[in-house]
Amino acid sequence: MTDLPRQDMVDVIVVGYGFAGGAAAIAAADAGCRVTVLEKMAVPGGISICSGGGMRVASDAAKALAYLEATNQGTIERPLLERFAREMTELRGHFEQLAQASGATLKIIARPANYALPGWDTFHFLEVDEVPGFDPRTEFPHARSLRAGINAFKVVADNVRARPAIDVRFGAAVTRLERDADGCVCGVVATIDGHATRIGARRGVILACGGFEANAAMQQQYWQLRPVLPAATRGNTGDGLRMAQAVGADLRHMWHFHGSYGFRHPDPAYVFGIRTKKLPDWTPGVQPPTAPLSWILVDRTGRRFMNEYEPYAHDTSARAFDRFDATTLQMPAVPATMLFDETRRKLYPVARSFINDPDIRCYDWSDDNLKEVDLGMLQRADTLDEVARALQVDPAVLHATIGRWNDLCATDAADPLGRPAGSRAPVVDPPFYFGHVWPVVSNTQGALAHDVEQRVLDPYGAPIAGLYVAGELGSIWGYVYLSGGNLAECFISGRIAAHAAAARAA
Numbered sequence: 156m157t158d159l160p161r162q163d164m165v166d167v168i169v170v171g172y173g174f175a176g177g178a179a180a181i182a183a184a185d186a187g188c189r190v191t192v193l194e195k196m197a198v199p200g201g202i203s204i205c206s207g208g209g210m211r212v213a214s215d216a217a218k219a220l221a222y223l224e225a226t227n228q229g230t231i232e233r234p235l236l237e238r239f240a241r242e243m244t245e246l247r248g249h250f251e252q253l254a255q256a257s258g259a260t261l262k263i264i265a266r267p268a269n270y271a272l273p274g275w276d277t278f279h280f281l282e283v284d285e286v287p288g289f290d291p292r293t294e295f296p297h298a299r300s301l302r303a304g305i306n307a308f309k310v311v312a313d314n315v316r317a318r319p320a321i322d323v324r325f326g327a328a329v330t331r332l333e334r335d336a337d338g339c340v341c342g343v344v345a346t347i348d349g350h351a352t353r354i355g356a357r358r359g360v361i362l363a364c365g366g367f368e369a370n371a372a373m374q375q376q377y378w379q380l381r382p383v384l385p386a387a388t389r390g391n392t393g394d395g396l397r398m399a400q401a402v403g404a405d406l407r408h409m410w411h412f413h414g415s416y417g418f419r420h421p422d423p424a425y426v427f428g429i430r431t432k433k434l435p436d437w438t439p440g441v442q443p444p445t446a447p448l449s450w451i452l453v454d455r456t457g458r459r460f461m462n463e464y465e466p467y468a469h470d471t472s473a474r475a476f477d478r479f480d481a482t483t484l485q486m487p488a489v490p491a492t493m494l495f496d497e498t499r500r501k502l503y504p505v506a507r508s509f510i511n512d513p514d515i516r517c518y519d520w521s522d523d524n525l526k527e528v529d530l531g532m533l534q535r536a537d538t539l540d541e542v543a544r545a546l547q548v549d550p551a552v553l554h555a556t557i558g559r560w561n562d563l564c565a566t567d568a569a570d571p572l573g574r575p576a577g578s579r580a581p582v583v584d585p586p587f588y589f590g591h592v593w594p595v596v597s598n599t600q601g602a603l604a605h606d607v608e609q610r611v612l613d614p615y616g617a618p619i620a621g622l623y624v625a626g627e628l629g630s631i632w633g634y635v636y637l638s639g640g641n642l643a644e645c646f647i648s649g650r651i652a653a654h655a656a657a658a659r660a661a
């Protein structure tokens with residue numbers, strides 16, 4: 156590979172074009188660098204463009220630090236948390252400047268952190284409310300976003316386009332990092348339009364190429380739970396982890412991911428898990444859920460096994476699926492079965508897909524949940540005995556499960572699995588609907604070790620010269636995640652990495 160002639164030499168190479176890559180490229184260009192962004196897919200956006208677009212900001216750095224320390228439980232070094240907490244109080248100002256390029260209006264949503272732990276009330280969400288004249292379906296036809304993520308990506312894309320110092324190449328998969336005689340990272344090898352190409356970087360390479368959501372083999376090495384379906388993109392296959400490991404990088408909390416559960420499409424080409432409906436998060440001890448969740452889950456024996464409406468269900472629910480039975484070599488809750496009745500069927504669509512893919516059309520879940528019966532993602536049965544037969548579970552066990560559940564729904568008594576009274580919905584009116592659900596990974600939190608300047612570290616804590624990380628690939632969420640934290644991290648770490656690289660002597 157190194158015999159290839161170098162095709163270009165720039166100041167900074169950014170690998171990946173999601174929020175982190177975009178933010179890094181913008182900041183590096185503003186610091187006077189010539190930048191090349193290499194994006195593996197034919198389209199931009201990564202997972203970022205599919206997101207809800209909520210960025211966590213904070214009013215008080217000391218309070219933010221207290222919360223981050225409580226939730227990370229010693230998995231993240233204190234200097235990283237101190238810097239991040241401080242940056243969270245400044246993110247709004249930085250993002251307001253970016254928003255000007257699109258004439259976008261921003262909004263602050265007052266919503267404390269997920270759990271009532273020290274410092275939790277200092278947080279809010281920052282979102283891009285409106286971008287005048289922006290039609291997401293025309294500009295980014297390949298992507299669907301949960302809410303305002305696509306608006307935020309429009310702001311990033313407008314800023315990238317407005318800077319002539321940034322060159323973006325699509326269909327450009329980086330495969331290797333190159334080092335000079337002193338061991339400093341000085342460029343990359345990438346496959347561009349099918350050809351291996353060398354590009355040099357005078358100041359640094361910033362890896363912003365996401366996690367390993369779409370790499371089942373890698374997941375099998377780091378996680379017990381399997382299979383876990385990717386939610387949004389095929390592009391994130393852990394390339395950054397591998398490339399950085401090859402030059403000596405250390406890894407952090409590879410077990411941790413932001414995950415819930417969802418359906419499989421009957422067409423195997425639709426590789427994405429279709430996540431269940433996102434109802435509002437709730438706060439234990441402060442704000443209970445007010446809306447009913449229409450379904451319950453049962454495991455392969457026909458028993459409930461988890462609180463189906465955890466406080467931040469789209470973050471922690473996958474953890475409850477992670478049980479292993481060594482005698483059968485099976486995971487009793489994989490797949491689990493979602494079950495609801497005719498009255499609840501009419502409440503809302505139980506799932507929705509948000510993907511970013513140039514070749515796969517996003518599946519639109521039907522409003523009444525009936526198209527999915529035709530497609531086989533859901534089945535219909537007139538009696539619980541029929542359900543039991545289809546699931547091959549003991550009918551007595553299923554009847555007992557549903558009986559206990561319906562009794563719970565009629566009272567405020569505590570559910571042994573912790574589901575709050577306000578969220579319960581009985582399973583009483585036939586026909587009944589049921590379908591298998593699998594764990595789904597929205598994004599991984601396993602990360603490259605790095606310091607406060609986003610310099611990638613080796614296992615002895617020494618920086619690998621010339622190599623930086625940004626976004627979820629450098630996640631500082633080591634134990635319990637804070638909603639909106641990944642997006643905040645993209646913009647904070649992208650800027651820091653760019654400034655550090657730009658300041659490095661060429």
Ligand SMILES: Cc1cc2nc3c(=O)[nH]c(=O)nc-3n(C[C@H](O)[C@H](O)[C@H](O)COP(=O)(O)OP(=O)(O)OC[C@H]3O[C@@H](n4cnc5c(N)ncnc54)[C@H](O)[C@@H]3O)c2cc1C
Pocket residue numbers: 170171172173174175176193194195196199200201202203204205206207208209210211301304327328329330363364365366386387388390391392394395509596597598625626627628638639640641642643645
């Ligand atoms: C539906 C959904 C909603 C979410 N909502 C929120 C939210 O509201 N708030 C929040 O904080 N978080 C949210 N998240 C999580 C958040 O979106 C991600 O963690 C974050 O966007 C990751 O950004 P990134 O820039 O690090 O990676 P990505 O946006 O995934 O970008 C990485 C890019 O690198 C490219 N790439 C990979 N390998 C290579 C290679 N070898 N060479 C070149 N390019 C490569 C990929 O194709 C991709 O485009 C959500 C996730 C999902 C799935």
